[in-house]
Amino acid sequence: MAEVQAQLQNLSEDYTKLQQELQTAVQSRQKLEAQRQENANVQKEFERLKDGENIYKLVGPILLKQDKVEAESTVNGRLEFIGKELERTEDQIKEIQDKIEKKKGEIIQAQSGLQAGGGAPGKVAAKG
Numbered sequence: 616m617a618e619v620q621a622q623l624q625n626l627s628e629d630y631t632k633l634q635q636e637l638q639t640a641v642q643s644r645q646k647l648e649a650q651r652q653e654n655a656n657v658q659k660e661f662e663r664l665k666d667g668e669n670i671y672k673l674v675g676p677i678l679l680k681q682d683k684v685e686a687e688s689t690v691n692g693r694l695e696f697i698g699k700e701l702e703r704t705e706d707q708i709k710e711i712q713d714k715i716e717k718k719k720g721e722i723i724q725a726q727s728g729l730q731a732g733g734g735a736p737g738k739v740a741a742k743g
Contacts, residue, residue: 623725630718637711644704651697657690 661683664670670686671678 619725619729623722623729626718626722626725630715630722633711633715633718637708637715640704640708640711644701644708647697647701647704651694651701654690654693654697658687658694661687661690 661670664683670681670683672681672686
């Protein structure tokens with residue numbers, strides 16, 4: 616019975632670790648979504664620019680003039696990178712969720728084994 620309880624404890628710890636991993640992955644996805652939205656807004660601003668208007672880039676405490684083509688290329692590259700990272704993070708989240716479901720099943724199985732194997736004597740002892 617102690618063996619089953621130890622197994623259940625280990626499964627519970629693994630489950631908690633998986634939940635923490637999931638939380639970290641979800642937070643990462645949220646950050647990427649925010650970055651994607653920010654870059655998409657910058658891209659929209661570029662579309663509104665008229666010919667001849669200046670684009671400036673903040674580098675440290677200094678604003679540097681930047682070529683429109685270069686700025687658009689940089690933003691498009693960022694959006695592409697963020698999109699790939701979002702896909703990777705989504706896959707990671709699905710994988711962790713699958714592991715969590717599997718671990719839940721293992722915990723339920725261990726609990727039912729504990730109840731079947733040691734539940735009756737525990738009830739008798741509680742009554743006596």
